[in-house]
Amino acid sequence: MFKYLKQLTSLVAMVAVLFTFTTESMAAKKSKTLKNTQKKGFVRCGVSQGLPGFSNADAAGNWTGVDVDVCRAVAAAVLGDANKVKFTPLSAKERFTALTSGEIDILSRNTTWTLSRDADIGLTFVGVNFYDGQGFMVRKSSGITSTSQFKNGISACTNIGTTTELNMRDFFNSRGISYEPVAFEKADEVVAAYDAGRCDTYTTDKSGLAAQRTKMKNPDEHIVLPETISKEPLGPVVRQGDSVWEDIVRWSLNTMIEAEEYGITSANADMMKTSDNPQIKRLVGAEGEMGAAFGLDNEWNLRIIKQVGNYGESYKRNIADTGILPDRGPNELWTKGGILYVPPSR
Amino acid sequence: MNFKLKDIGPQLITVLAVVLVFGFFTYNAQVNMENRGIDFGYGFLSQESSFDVQFSLIEYDGSHSYFRAYLVGLLNTILVSVIGIFLATILGVLVGIARLSPNYLINKFAAFYVEFFRNIPLLLQIFFWYFAALRALPLPQDAEAMFGISFLTIKGLFVPAFIWENFNIFFYSIVAAIVAIIVIRAHAKKVQETQGKQTPVLLISIGLIFILPLLSFLIGGVRLSFEVPVLKQLATTSFIYEGGVSLPPELIALALSLSLYTATFIAECVRAGIQGVGKGQKEAAASIGLTQNQVLKLVVMPQALRIIIPPTTNQYLNLTKNSSLAAAIAYPDLVLVFAGTALMQTGKAIEIVSITMFTYLSLSISISLFMNWYNNKIAITEK
Numbered sequence: 001m002f003k004y005l006k007q008l009t010s011l012v013a014m015v016a017v018l019f020t021f022t023t024e025s026m027a028a029k030k031s032k033t034l035k036n037t038q039k040k041g042f043v044r045c046g047v048s049q050g051l052p053g054f055s056n057a058d059a060a061g062n063w064t065g066v067d068v069d070v071c072r073a074v075a076a077a078v079l080g081d082a083n084k085v086k087f088t089p090l091s092a093k094e095r096f097t098a099l100t101s102g103e104i105d106i107l108s109r110n111t112t113w114t115l116s117r118d119a120d121i122g123l124t125f126v127g128v129n130f131y132d133g134q135g136f137m138v139r140k141s142s143g144i145t146s147t148s149q150f151k152n153g154i155s156a157c158t159n160i161g162t163t164t165e166l167n168m169r170d171f172f173n174s175r176g177i178s179y180e181p182v183a184f185e186k187a188d189e190v191v192a193a194y195d196a197g198r199c200d201t202y203t204t205d206k207s208g209l210a211a212q213r214t215k216m217k218n219p220d221e222h223i224v225l226p227e228t229i230s231k232e233p234l235g236p237v238v239r240q241g242d243s244v245w246e247d248i249v250r251w252s253l254n255t256m257i258e259a260e261e262y263g264i265t266s267a268n269a270d271m272m273k274t275s276d277n278p279q280i281k282r283l284v285g286a287e288g289e290m291g292a293a294f295g296l297d298n299e300w301n302l303r304i305i306k307q308v309g310n311y312g313e314s315y316k317r318n319i320a321d322t323g324i325l326p327d328r329g330p331n332e333l334w335t336k337g338g339i340l341y342v343p344p345s346r
Numbered sequence: 347m348n349f350k351l352k353d354i355g356p357q358l359i360t361v362l363a364v365v366l367v368f369g370f371f372t373y374n375a376q377v378n379m380e381n382r383g384i385d386f387g388y389g390f391l392s393q394e395s396s397f398d399v400q401f402s403l404i405e406y407d408g409s410h411s412y413f414r415a416y417l418v419g420l421l422n423t424i425l426v427s428v429i430g431i432f433l434a435t436i437l438g439v440l441v442g443i444a445r446l447s448p449n450y451l452i453n454k455f456a457a458f459y460v461e462f463f464r465n466i467p468l469l470l471q472i473f474f475w476y477f478a479a480l481r482a483l484p485l486p487q488d489a490e491a492m493f494g495i496s497f498l499t500i501k502g503l504f505v506p507a508f509i510w511e512n513f514n515i516f517f518y519s520i521v522a523a524i525v526a527i528i529v530i531r532a533h534a535k536k537v538q539e540t541q542g543k544q545t546p547v548l549l550i551s552i553g554l555i556f557i558l559p560l561l562s563f564l565i566g567g568v569r570l571s572f573e574v575p576v577l578k579q580l581a582t583t584s585f586i587y588e589g590g591v592s593l594p595p596e597l598i599a600l601a602l603s604l605s606l607y608t609a610t611f612i613a614e615c616v617r618a619g620i621q622g623v624g625k626g627q628k629e630a631a632a633s634i635g636l637t638q639n640q641v642l643k644l645v646v647m648p649q650a651l652r653i654i655i656p657p658t659t660n661q662y663l664n665l666t667k668n669s670s671l672a673a674a675i676a677y678p679d680l681v682l683v684f685a686g687t688a689l690m691q692t693g694k695a696i697e698i699v700s701i702t703m704f705t706y707l708s709l710s711i712s713i714s715l716f717m718n719w720y721n722n723k724i725a726i727t728e729k
Contacts, residue, residue, distance in 0.1 A: 093686050097695050100384065121693030122384040143582030153578060153586040155501060160673075160682060161690030165397045169408045181398050182596070184676045185686065193676070196480040197500050198595070200584045241381055 438612025
């Protein structure tokens with residue numbers, strides 16, 4: 001009897017080990033990126049070379065911004081610590097190659113979601129974390145208050161390798177205005193050249209204009225014109241071919257937005273576990289099996305909210321309180337007149 | 347048999363290794379691209395580029411193809427390289443000779459210039475000249491006219507455009523002058539060799555190159571007029587010059603920094619070349635009654651050039667390749683336009699980078715071949 005018991009326990013143990021092994025690594029097996037990330041112990045995230053509010057490093061090398069927070073959320077979900085992120089600053093030109101070549105695993109770098117980028121170049125856009133549009137900045141002293149006052153021969157500074165270059169052409173062409181495009185590789189040089197007077201106008205996404213304006217010698221001398229000439233939905237991007245990783249990044253972002261919708265913040269997330277609302281309970285890992293499909297535990301979303309905060313907190317901390325764009329505009333929840341609307345976590 | 351195998355064995359292994367390494371990388375790239383759903387192909391070159399370029403030598407806008415954009419970038423690279431090589435050579439030769447000057451001030455000034463400019467990274471110099479120029483140059487409305495017709499402003503150098511009538515006649519007159527000079531030189535050489543008589547070839551040449559084009563104006567019906575740039579107001583404080591030709595400040599800054607940097611190396615080549623000719627050679631030449639000019643022209647320079655040309659070729663190649671730093675200051679060269687914007691818009695990284703590499707390789711090899719030909723031509727032939 002005793003002999004059999006011993007054999008039985010070892011059998012049970014073996015089966016248990018086998019089961020835990022299979023349940024734990026089912027998704028991990030499917031997702032090479034997840035497995036690699038957990039092995040390395042950090043999330044490899046591509047960000048901008050410095051765009052206040054979106055991804056910007058301070059003097060001590062700490063990255064902040066709404067784009068940065070997406071990567072931090074993924075790190076919190078996958079590794080349990082929002083600080084376990086390795087940031088790689090990339091120029092607009094380098095960003096997609098860095099992602100497709102496997103140098104980074106998430107590209108969260110104010111990148112516009114377009115058909116050709118999604119379909120052509122081996123990328124998958126997972127969502128939108130900022131709804132933007134292209135605008136123009138001019139010097140106040142020029143007396144220009146609307147793009148309708150632009151005349152033939154105007155020179156426009158911008159970045160290469162962006163949708164901005166294409167939109168600018170569409171805009172000036174459709175109005176029959178001849179213009180001089182002056183395109184730099186790095187944003188800092190664009191700002192420096194425009195600030196020095198090389199160009200009459202500086203064009204990029206309006207959030208970018210607002211952020212770069214803070215870097216000018218005298219920000220009050222410049223205004224952003226009211227017209228928006230394009231749709232620029234900015235969001236995180238992953239490599240094509242790893243659907244589990246894609247889902248993890250998508251739902252990390254969705255969790256942040258939905259948490260705001262249900263009033264869950266970094267401060268009250270733990271208390272929300274005992275909420276009466278099953279939707280809230282699912283968002284803090286107190287009901288349902290919301291992590292198993294990703295190969296994660298059940299509190300992955302709770303960690304995101306606790307360590308990074310909900311979308312509203314991230315926006316306030318990075319964009320509103322820094323004076324870049326105090327008004328959330330379209331980036332307000334759909335319940336409050338904006339267009340932020342994500343599918344439910346259930 | 348065995349002996350032969352031993353001979354070619356290592357070479358065979360090397361070739362095999364190279365082929366295998368290339369094969370591995372090609373295969374690896376193919377598999378990875380397939381996994382990520384990236385197509386490989388050069389078909390995109392004929393698609394519409396849909397982006398504009400600031401400065402172009404050929405007609406181009408976004409409705410042209412990516413191939414045309416490639417040509418625009420290539421021509422801009424060639425333009426800045428040619429200007430750079432031209433200026434660097436003149437400056438380099440002057441400074442190289444100045445370093446040998448017995449005049450203390452000239453000598454030391456040249457030495458200071460060489461040491462200063464060749465020891466600062468080129469990218470920094472490009473930034474310096476570009477942003478220093480941008481800060482220092484006046485806005486279009488504040489610019490003083492140079493010679494009453496040209497304006498150097500923060501938005502570029504605006505010069506009058508030449509408007510020709512019967513340009514082809516003028517062009518033919520120059521061609522005729524050049525042909526005549528070549529014929530006269532050959533004839534003068536023959537006269538010198540057979541009769542020992544010298545002809546004033548230089549004077550005749552200068553005369554021809556001026557007189558023939560002048561005649562084309564007087565009796566050939568050639569007319570030249572200028573279109574002077576005119577200030578135009580865009581907004582209260584925003585102006586631009588219209589008409590004439592405009593050179594962007596990016597081109598000027600890039601050509602300036604490239605030539606200032608490369609000239610230091612060329613100056614050292616020139617100094618080495620001249621110092622490499624033995625003192626006895628000059629003394630011997632003087633002793634057989636050659637004049638100072640003849641010593642330089644017939645004895646020193648032919649021997650010095652032999653030393654100067656090969657390292658100077660390297661500098662020409664460096665300058666051409668360094669011109670790719672243009673991307674930093676928005677000069678639309680091959681790297682900025684093609685390996686930059688076009689790469690971004692199409693996502694064809696491997697195709698575009700390979701074309702760009704091949705293009706630079708071809709450019710460098712062309713320069714190299716030309717300089718080798720020139721080097722062989724001036725090489726001393728033992729008789």
